[in-house]
Amino acid sequence: MGSALRLIIVTLALFGASVSFAQDLRSPILTIDSDRFYRASDFGKRVLREIAAQTDALAEDNRLIEETLExxxxxxxxxxADLPPEDFRALADAFDARxxxxxxxxxxxxxxxxxxxxENRDRFLNAAAxxxxxxxxxxxxxxxLERRSVFISANAIDITDTAVERMNETLGDGVQTPD
Known part of the structure; x- marks a missing residue:
């Protein structure tokens, strides 16, 4: 890539980084980091906390089961040594089946x-549309476009933070409150 093109890209990136979405961004192409969009949202944070708690509980349960089986x-x-081979085989087979x-x-x-x-990620993305x-x-x-699919871009076209803010306003953490 020529040095003039690099200078133009760097200049656009620096200029773009200073432009905020609130300043009426006009661009035919926008980018989003979909993983960060999900993980930074209140909904994504709640789901990931719940999944982590379930995974931790399952791991602890697995550890206890492993100790019992050992x-x-x-x-x-x-x-x-004290059992006839056929009696031991029956016990061993039952243990293996268990x-x-x-x-x-x-x-x-x-x-x-x-x-x-x-399912929760799909629910989030459907609500995000x-x-x-x-x-x-x-x-x-x-x-x-997915930000990771773009080779280079001005930060100004990244809407991830704006999208997170709006999803938090729209969906919140996704827990329905009784009416």
Whole structure:
């Protein structure tokens, strides 16, 4: 890239960084950091806190189950010398089946948490569409691009902070209050 083009890009970026959305940004292209948009919103913060609490509880439960299974396995191993092989095999098979069942249950609980996270993100993005469309109209934009997909841009076309503020006003943390 030529030095003149670099100078123009740097100048535009510096100028753009000083322009705020409140100063009636007019641009046909806007950018957004969708991950930050979600994580910085009140809704995203609440969901991520809830998911973290569920994940922590599941991890603690897994640790307790693991301790119990280790103790059972040790007791089973100690019985091996005193039991006929077919009796020991029956106990070992039952233990293995129980462990497999617990593993499947834990995997299902992990999938349920992941699904909950995805469903909440989808709910957020569906609620965000009218907010982002309004920002686009105000800016005279035709498109909002994912910031990570853009090689270089002026910071002035990034609407992430504005979008977070408006989503917080519109959706809040997403918890419905009884009427």
């Amino acid at each position: 103790a059972e396995e040790l007791a089973l191993t100690e019985q091996r 462990v497999q069942s617990i593993r499947e249950q834990r995997e299902a609980e992990n999938r349920a948490i992941a699904n909950q996270l995805e 009218p907010v982002l469309e309004a920002i686009m109209r105000e800016a005279g934009a035709a498109v909002v």
